Amino acid sequence: MKKTLMALAVAALLVVPSVSVGNVQATSSHAATTITVWEDFPDAALPQMQALANKWAAANGDTVKFVSTSQPGMGGGSQSVTGLLQLKAKNPDAADLAYTTEDSVGTLVLSGIVAPRPASLLSASDIAKYTPSAIGATYVNGVAYSVPQVVDGTALYYNKKYVATAPTTWTQLMSMAKTAKTNGAKYGFLFYITGGIYYTYWAFSAYGGYVFGTKAGKPDTTDIGLANAGSVQAVNFLKSLTTLVPPTTDYNAADSNFSAGNTAMTINGPWQLAAYQKALGSNLGVAPIPALNGKAVSTFIGVRVWVVNNFSKNQAAAWSLAKYLSQNGQAISGTYEGRLPSYKTVAGWSLSPLQVGFAKAFSNGTPMPNIPEMSTVWTPMNNAINLVVQGHATTQTALKAAVQQIKAAIAKQHEG
């Protein structure tokens, strides 16, 4: 008994002082803080962005720590920045600033994970420097939640060794693909056909399919056009592509084969530009995805944005860093990230000839709706497209079921 009392007393003596020390706070107006940033920059861009951030840090007396989401312990390479924010935003070691896609900001807003952009952060002249679609993508239901960095989407990459000039229609593409195979290409055309609607929206747009209709200038979530006649035709067209593209082709198969010079043409985004340039050199070409059904196609374009964690204790510093990286990092992003700047023009820098191909492709692009309801669209549509392309369901049934799933998920989101 005596011994236990002694032990308890010693333990209490050890615990109490550490608790009281923790309560002593630094009271200076700007204690040096560490801003943690969660990002998924391509390898070429990360050191450049870190160097840029360190310039801001030196000027402000803070430090900036970049955490790549492909690090072990951060959930592995497949854990997106958005997923991390959803799981760990309240953790003490959570990021203050995060680099994510604008279409996922909607869901983050619903859970109160991201902070609204302060009205004083960007002046009218600051805002005018961005393209309207880039700055427009930062608004969710009329409130701004982010700062834009770059724009990306998908376009057609081609290997000039097999394809001299880019095809302008899909009929041309199919015949060029067949010719390329006889000229020694292992695959005439290969792309991430199982990548869902992000990689195949161009087909929907050509036949008259759409995600959400518009009502009074805003997306109307009761009007879903993913099972209309146009969408059915689009998915049937995708299924017909399986004569060229194996129905289970995933991102790695399409990407690695194009890098290795086995494929004549592929569909991918500007984030791979640096890697493909390295692999194919002057044989690389970029062009808009060919016209389909007699119409120019429209791909999904997305904006990469900086968001601030609503639970962060360093929000002012994080916004300041976001503004700095966005305003001063346009050329860096354009060169090293491969994605297109969100600025209308960047002083002292211009698009590379290949990036001009992307700019052409994106000029006709459809910005992804960044309303929260958009997050309900991906999985059902990806599943439906895969089921049809792999021959396990008919187009009508699969698309109707997908729309029903989307409506069910939206109902759940709205019921609160």
Add this chain to the structure above:
Amino acid sequence: MAASTAAVPPLLLPSRKRNLFPYAWLVPALLFLIVGILIPVIYTVYISGTNYDQSHLYDFHWVGLRNYGYAFSTDPYTGYMQGYLWLFGWTMVFATGCTIVNICAGGALALLVNNPRLPGRTLFRAFLILPWAVPFSITVVAWRGVLNTDFGAINSILSSLGLGRPDWLNDPNLVKLVLIVVNGWFSFPYFMVLILSVLQAIPADLYEVAEIDGAGAWARFRHITIPSIRPALAPLVVVQFAFQFNNAGFVYALAGGQPPSLDITGRAESDILSSYLWAQVRNSENYAQMGALAVLIFVLVLAISVVNIRLTGAFKEVK
């Protein structure tokens, strides 16, 4: 008059003499039970009455029995009953099929290996233990590679024989067959070893006497082997069934949530109840609805186990 105090049970003695020492030994186990099992269960039941999901991660609130209502409704947008019934049906088929295949395969191999006249018996036994000995998570990935439609070994052989390339892991029906067969591959060694030990405990003279009396091989099997194994098998069947009923890890590791169904529940055609629950929690953060499903699964497994135990008399005291 010789009333002996020795007849008084110790617990009725004055309490200050009661020994608390045994209870102290129980504290770690009790702590684990409470922290590791009781508290998570209570928490699960609690969140099943809230709206804790991807859209309400930090601000969820109590909604009563709403999630249970959805579980039993057939509303086209919020009714999960149909999906859950499909899941339940396949889970029952999977658990039953696996139990039958595993025990029969294990038993058949045990009988074969038990034969004293089999050359290289020890070698066979050593090789047949391997599927049980290999690390599960690596082997299941290897199986996924072997079953791959376009690049797997099985389809390479089949296509070179002109038999085409079946879509093992993406066809709704084939994936179910594959799940039971591969589960059999992983599970038969355990049952083989168990049944082998029971077989070896059967006295050899029983068989000799039967042979002398003129009983054929089948009669010897029916009247000596089976009754000797039955008491050991009955609890095995119950436990194996309950285990396979909840074998989410194996199903999800092999089938990976493919192929997707057309359901609003978001289940896959290969999913059993528990693998669907795990996938929804991990990938869709659908905590509240899955809490409700977890409670329902618990009630279900409890009911099935009670029925099972009663029917097979598995845990009856041997008189």
